[in-house]
Amino acid sequence: MDISDKKTVLDDAASIYQKREEKSERAKWKELKGFQAKWDHFRAYYLLKTAIWASVAVLVIYAGYAMLRPKKEQVLYVAILDAVLLNDETEELQAGYNEYLGIDEKTQESRFDNSMLVSGVRQTSSMQQLMTHVFAGEIDVIIVGESTFKGWGGVLFHPLSEQLPADLYEELSERFCYAPSQDGNGNVIEGEEKPYGLYVTDLFRGRKKPYGDYVTELLSGRENEAEPLVLGICGNSGNEKNAEEFVRYILQRDKAEDTQD
DSSP states (O other), X not given: OOGGGOOOSSOTTOGGGSOOOOOOHHHHHHHOOHHHHHHHHHXXXXXXXXXXXHHHHHHHHHHHHHHHSOOOEEEEEXXXXXXXXXXXXXXXXXXXXXXXXXXXXXXXXXXXXXXXXXXXXXXXXXXHHHHHHHHTTOOXXXXXXXXXXXXXHHXXXXXHHHHSOHHHHHHTGGGEEEEEEEOTTSOEEEEEEEEEEEEOHHHHOSSOOXXXXXXXXXXXXXXXXXXXXXXXXXXXXXXXXXXXXXXXXXXTOOOOGGGOO
16 A cells, blocks of 8 residues: 555644744734733733843942942041940031031031940950041041040040140140150150040030940940040041031030131
8 A cells, every 4th residue: 555645634734734923922912801911921921021120220320320429528527436425416416517517418428427336345346447447537536435535645646736726725725635645656655645635525425324234235334424525636637627617516616717608
């Protein structure tokens, strides 16, 4: 029997022998009936891709904005150490100083940081952070307890006679905090003390104990609330004039004539 005469089960016109034409997505979309069907199709094939591309687009736009937008000028950086001021007090102090100095918040900013604890169990990381900012010339003013301040003396600070104008220097003589002088190698000069800081306890105290028992424990039981507070202007501050104005502000003095609007 001739094989060519053998009948096949399927006719030559059967659909499996016909060339299939792929439908376009537009055609498929038109065939879908109702919102739910279209939503299911979109969710199955396009939702994840759309989310990924949208995320990438947002990141690119944000990165571009961050790179191209003008960086604000930092007019003052005040480091308030060992939690001697609460968050709300720090924010109030910052807002008051910004208004006093008359900064343009669109192009300028100040920084008041009360997060660093340089005494107690966390002192290592905070000290590293503090010294990095200080020696980079970023921190302008430090407020801390007396014992800690005196330990730093001439290492971080210059004498107030070099930091303040003569009239303000003489007016504040009763507030001077003296500390041992040090030479260029960090060695204490025996018998020589200079005024490196100002006692400002009365300007900031009269509050609840900072952060309650939590910080008391972190400071290893040190009665930081009872210790006098001292303010110092860092020797390599890049904003000496604004640091001087901060001293005038907390003393409720008028701005220096050449800084008034």
